[in-house]
Amino acid sequence: MSDTILIEEAGLAFLDSVMDVMADSFDPAFGEAWTAPQCAGLLPMPGVWLSLAREGDRVVGFALSRAVLREAELLLLAVARSHQRRGVGAMLLDRFTMISQRKGVEDLHLEVRDGNPALRLYEGAGFREVGRRRNYYSGNDGRLYDALTLSRSAKS
Numbered sequence: 001m002s003d004t005i006l007i008e009e010a011g012l013a014f015l016d017s018v019m020d021v022m023a024d025s026f027d028p029a030f031g032e033a034w035t036a037p038q039c040a041g042l043l044p045m046p047g048v049w050l051s052l053a054r055e056g057d058r059v060v061g062f063a064l065s066r067a068v069l070r071e072a073e074l075l076l077l078a079v080a081r082s083h084q085r086r087g088v089g090a091m092l093l094d095r096f097t098m099i100s101q102r103k104g105v106e107d108l109h110l111e112v113r114d115g116n117p118a119l120r121l122y123e124g125a126g127f128r129e130v131g132r133r134r135n136y137y138s139g140n141d142g143r144l145y146d147a148l149t150l151s152r153s154a155k156s
Contacts, residue, residue: 005060005088007095010052012043017059018050025078029140030113034076039064042075047103051095053079053088063092065099072100072154074110077118089121097125097154105154113137114146126152
């Protein structure tokens, strides 16, 4: 898969494509997707970058990240359903780590809903739970889900 997917940084010009991938990949039952104004407001801020996974002209995934001082946070990572479980998420996570290291980051952080299938990807990349927000996410069915804070060293 990695020979047909290109990972590159992009900006606001790709916001519509980012929103399409997010709508396709985030389960609406959990309300985790961000709005276009939320993404657009964050992108121009210092330390923020957007990585795209592209197959030809089509955006099939993205990662939105930010670095502040010696820490970086993976804010969003999404892969189109048609490209899930094909290594695209791992490629985006690797890119997040690489750019963070270039920026002199020491620690990487992210947050994920307990039960999100992406948890396997993050744990496989060395992220470990360091915190938990009880009942942070509310599903459409009224069930509450914890938010897990995961971290790891940028060097591992």
